Amino acid sequence: MLGPEIALLPPLVRFFLGFFGALIIAGGSVLLLYWMAQGEEEEE
Amino acid sequence: MPVGDVQVPVIGNDLVIPLLVLPHILIAAFVIGINLIGAFSELTGTITKKARYDRFARASARFTLLLFAVGSALAFTFLLSLITLYPILFSQLMNIFFWVFLAEAFMFVGEVIMVYAWYHSWDRMAYRKNLHVVFGLVGGLFGLTQMIFIDVVASYMLTPSNAQASDVGWTFFNPTYVTLNLHRFVGNFSYAGFLIAGWAGWRYLRSTREDDREYYDWMGHWGLVWGFGFLILQPFMGYGYMTEIKSASPGAFEYLMLGPKSWLFNLLTLELLVMSVASVAYFLHKLDFAVKPVPRLRNATMGALGFTALFALLNTIPADGYLVPQIGLVFGEKVDPNISLAARPPISLGAMYPWKYIGLIGIALVGVFALSLYLKAAASGFHWGRASRLSQYALIAAAVTVVFTMMTMGYARESARRAGNGKEDGWLIYNCLTLQQEKFVSRGCPSQSMETP
Numbered sequence: 001m002l003g004p005e006i007a008l009l010p011p012l013v014r015f016f017l018g019f020f021g022a023l024i025i026a027g028g029s030v031l032l033l034y035w036m037a038q039g040e041e042e043e044e
Numbered sequence: 045m046p047v048g049d050v051q052v053p054v055i056g057n058d059l060v061i062p063l064l065v066l067p068h069i070l071i072a073a074f075v076i077g078i079n080l081i082g083a084f085s086e087l088t089g090t091i092t093k094k095a096r097y098d099r100f101a102r103a104s105a106r107f108t109l110l111l112f113a114v115g116s117a118l119a120f121t122f123l124l125s126l127i128t129l130y131p132i133l134f135s136q137l138m139n140i141f142f143w144v145f146l147a148e149a150f151m152f153v154g155e156v157i158m159v160y161a162w163y164h165s166w167d168r169m170a171y172r173k174n175l176h177v178v179f180g181l182v183g184g185l186f187g188l189t190q191m192i193f194i195d196v197v198a199s200y201m202l203t204p205s206n207a208q209a210s211d212v213g214w215t216f217f218n219p220t221y222v223t224l225n226l227h228r229f230v231g232n233f234s235y236a237g238f239l240i241a242g243w244a245g246w247r248y249l250r251s252t253r254e255d256d257r258e259y260y261d262w263m264g265h266w267g268l269v270w271g272f273g274f275l276i277l278q279p280f281m282g283y284g285y286m287t288e289i290k291s292a293s294p295g296a297f298e299y300l301m302l303g304p305k306s307w308l309f310n311l312l313t314l315e316l317l318v319m320s321v322a323s324v325a326y327f328l329h330k331l332d333f334a335v336k337p338v339p340r341l342r343n344a345t346m347g348a349l350g351f352t353a354l355f356a357l358l359n360t361i362p363a364d365g366y367l368v369p370q371i372g373l374v375f376g377e378k379v380d381p382n383i384s385l386a387a388r389p390p391i392s393l394g395a396m397y398p399w400k401y402i403g404l405i406g407i408a409l410v411g412v413f414a415l416s417l418y419l420k421a422a423a424s425g426f427h428w429g430r431a432s433r434l435s436q437y438a439l440i441a442a443a444v445t446v447v448f449t450m451m452t453m454g455y456a457r458e459s460a461r462r463a464g465n466g467k468e469d470g471w472l473i474y475n476c477l478t479l480q481q482e483k484f485v486s487r488g489c490p491s492q493s494m495e496t497p
Contacts, residue, residue, distance in 0.1 A: 007053055008053070009055065009056075014058075017059065017063075018055075019451070021063050026071055029067070029071070030114075033111065034110075037110055
């Protein structure tokens with residue numbers, strides 16, 4: 001480490017944060033896009 | 045001012061990259077897959093003159109465009125983080141792979157131009173379908189080529205060639221380059237196929253109109269044929285990939301297969317069990333709705349379902365009870381990481397030879413058999429729109445599982461570089477650039493050894 005020690009969550013907590021965080025970012029953006037584009041689909 | 049002196053509080057530097065890359069790859073792999081499946085669907089539609097293929101292809105093009113922006117925005121934020129948090133790695137990679145990165149970036153440009161042209165000329169080129177299909181196929185090929193370029197970097201980080209970095213050919217064709225490409229090529233189709241099937245299952249359950257029910261029922265079948273069809277190739281592709289990792293970076297191989305992260309492959313076998321059993325069970329259910337009754341095919345598929353479950357269960361048996369040491373889920377003794385292929389581990393049915401070979405080859409062969417029977421029945425047609433709710437739940441379960449599989453395998457490939465450099469450290473480039481200290485080591489380093497600036 002180059003800098004001073006900083007506060008970090010425990011490794012297991014960070015693991016699950018990464019797991020669920022990745023799912024939320026990916027799933028959330030897809031669902032948001034789907035929701036925004038829904039009206040357009042009905043017009044076709 | 046020191047280089048790379050940024051400390052991310054609470055989550056730490058290590059988590060920033062996966063938190064951006066995992067969503068990126070979940071979206072980007074889907075974009076590549078659905079683009080190609082959509083283009084082939086349009087091509088099938090022009091040959092068979094069935095409107096549903098075209099409807100699906102058009103929705104695929106639209107979805108590709110919608111997701112493309114998010115996928116590339118995540119890639120950009122990931123690159124920004126990589127430059128800031130791992131500047132020495134990035135500089136080293138850029139020194140070696142500048143032309144690869146540049147070519148890859150232009151593939152993105154080509155892909156987005158072609159996919160926009162494909163989607164927006166749908167009505168205008170309705171009478172020039174043969175030319176229009178080319179737009180989608182070329183867009184998909186650009187996406188695929190982009191993956192082939194970035195795989196140069198991805199494979200090099202795990203198995204760098206034992207050659208000078210300036211030897212462009214050797215850095216390209218490092219030990220796992222070809223197998224990683226094959227593995228991901230097949231995976232893109234399978235992943236996108238299962239997601240299409242799961243999405244169709246969800247929409248089918250919510251559809252009230254008869255034509256929508258027919259369409260989404262067919263779409264579930266279409267997605268699953270791609271998903272399962274390519275999944276059964278994966279045991280061979282994955283085996284080839286792991287064999288290359290074993291010979292080029294044995295430490296990484298042991299870490300994954302018998303070391304602290306062997307639970308990832310135990311988890312993978314469970315995911316394979318869910319996807320394969322759900323798929324063959326869906327096939328079996330669908331045969332009840334064949335236009336021409338197929339009792340013999342149905343009985344054979346029933347047998348195939350039993351064998352699929354048997355082989356898949358055989359694959360799930362671990363070599364020892366030392367399951368997940370990170371959370372203390374351990375029973376009995378740990379298998380010796382240097383165990384020979386022929387030796388017996390604590391749980392003898394968990395041995396690679398012969399049981400896992402039987403399981404993996406068996407599940408692939410039975411899969412080919414079940415899919416062939418299903419496609420034979422599909423050739424004479426199904427009554428669409430009458431599928432049970434349970435069959436749609438099977439599609440959704442397979443789709444959810446394929447997302448977990450992508451995450452499991454992505455995490456496996458990247459965390460493999462934790463091996464062989466002390467407990468708290470790891471490699472950014474295997475045997476070359478360390479993870480924590482960002483120091484180059486001379487031994488095994490493919491480029492000229494040098495000190496951290």
